Amino acid sequence: MYDAGKIIVGLVVFVVLATSPLWINVLTDEGPEAPTIVYPTNGSTECVESKEFMIPNHMDLLNEWRDEVVRDGTRDYVSTSNGKTFDMSLSRTCMDCHSNKAEFCDACHTYLAVSPYCWDCHVEPKGAN
Amino acid sequence: MAGNRRDFLKLAGLTALGATGASSIKATKADASTGGGHAENSSDGVRLAMVIDLRKFTKNDALIQRCIDACHETHNVPNFENDPKNEIKWIWSDDFETAFHSQEFHFIREDLKEKPTLLLCNHCDNPPCTRVCPTQATWKRESDGIVMMDWHRCIGCRYCVVACPYGSRSFNFKDPRPGIDEITVDYPTRMKGVVEKCTFCEERLARGLEPACVEVCDNDEIIFGDLNDPTSKVRQVLAERMAIRRKAGLGTQPEVYYIIDDPRTLQEVAPAAVVEVAEGGDHA
Numbered sequence: 001m002y003d004a005g006k007i008i009v010g011l012v013v014f015v016v017l018a019t020s021p022l023w024i025n026v027l028t029d030e031g032p033e034a035p036t037i038v039y040p041t042n043g044s045t046e047c048v049e050s051k052e053f054m055i056p057n058h059m060d061l062l063n064e065w066r067d068e069v070v071r072d073g074t075r076d077y078v079s080t081s082n083g084k085t086f087d088m089s090l091s092r093t094c095m096d097c098h099s100n101k102a103e104f105c106d107a108c109h110t111y112l113a114v115s116p117y118c119w120d121c122h123v124e125p126k127g128a129n
Numbered sequence: 130m131a132g133n134r135r136d137f138l139k140l141a142g143l144t145a146l147g148a149t150g151a152s153s154i155k156a157t158k159a160d161a162s163t164g165g166g167h168a169e170n171s172s173d174g175v176r177l178a179m180v181i182d183l184r185k186f187t188k189n190d191a192l193i194q195r196c197i198d199a200c201h202e203t204h205n206v207p208n209f210e211n212d213p214k215n216e217i218k219w220i221w222s223d224d225f226e227t228a229f230h231s232q233e234f235h236f237i238r239e240d241l242k243e244k245p246t247l248l249l250c251n252h253c254d255n256p257p258c259t260r261v262c263p264t265q266a267t268w269k270r271e272s273d274g275i276v277m278m279d280w281h282r283c284i285g286c287r288y289c290v291v292a293c294p295y296g297s298r299s300f301n302f303k304d305p306r307p308g309i310d311e312i313t314v315d316y317p318t319r320m321k322g323v324v325e326k327c328t329f330c331e332e333r334l335a336r337g338l339e340p341a342c343v344e345v346c347d348n349d350e351i352i353f354g355d356l357n358d359p360t361s362k363v364r365q366v367l368a369e370r371m372a373i374r375r376k377a378g379l380g381t382q383p384e385v386y387y388i389i390d391d392p393r394t395l396q397e398v399a400p401a402a403v404v405e406v407a408e409g410g411d412h413a
Contacts, residue, residue, distance in 0.1 A: 071279065121280060126314055
């Protein structure tokens, strides 16, 4: 191989440069900033289900609500965590407490790079944002 | 063996005739039992209908605009003025002559021809729009007969727009939000690429309210109720007055009725004959 030294050095330099974002992250211990969720400020302490259930499952719950309200015409949801009855409505029930879409919904969704299409049609409460 | 190609063919022919005959008789019977009847599928349930008293609407009536505004504000219906291609309408007004052109009121007075007529989705008993929907985004609700829309499911193929003989469906060719003056937070808007129409205010009915257009009327200009309940106001009004429906001859069984008579004229002409018939019925 001609110029083996130059090529190997060049390769090493290239690999180090190309992977530098990873190294810098590891060495400086600075990951991307995790989102902070702002919880309701209207005094409400109970969600329709427990926080542990809602965090991984809210999207499925919302899909169920959508189908039941639109297709079956049922609007009452009985919570399995506290037995209370809620109106199955994104804008009436969810956004009644979580009234700031930017701080509550978007904070995580942006961090995770998901873009749910709820808000193409549904309207976020006034005053937020 | 004697004969038997000819005999065999006769027998086969008779058998075939018998089989097709029996099945076609069955089919005819089935047609007769499902066609034409009113609210056949849910005669025990609720069948919502609307009665519009045309006599109570006059030309340039502010009430017409109030009805339209109430509906369109409640449901975030955009207003693209002077842009007919993008127009979205749930409830609108047109001349009587245009609205009922198939009835051929040939020689009526000019002012009656131009009488403003409120038009909206007829929530047909036999809706052609729901049959053609490939995703079941529109369907007839069993519980009360409302022709529903599921905007989550609509893919914007517009078959229903073509199927509807009343022009009750509008398609969002562009994002409707810029056309909405003030968005009602309680109700979703639609997005580009879906079809929309009147839903008889099913979201208000669920909360015990009347449809928005009925609510702004204070003199029974629009009456709303259950056709299957003989004591309901719609049934009482329809029993007493002359009402027509748009393009009833198509067999779609529209559920929006238009009163065209004058109650005073009916009372003047009919009483003697009506009493006689009623008494005869009692004795028999």
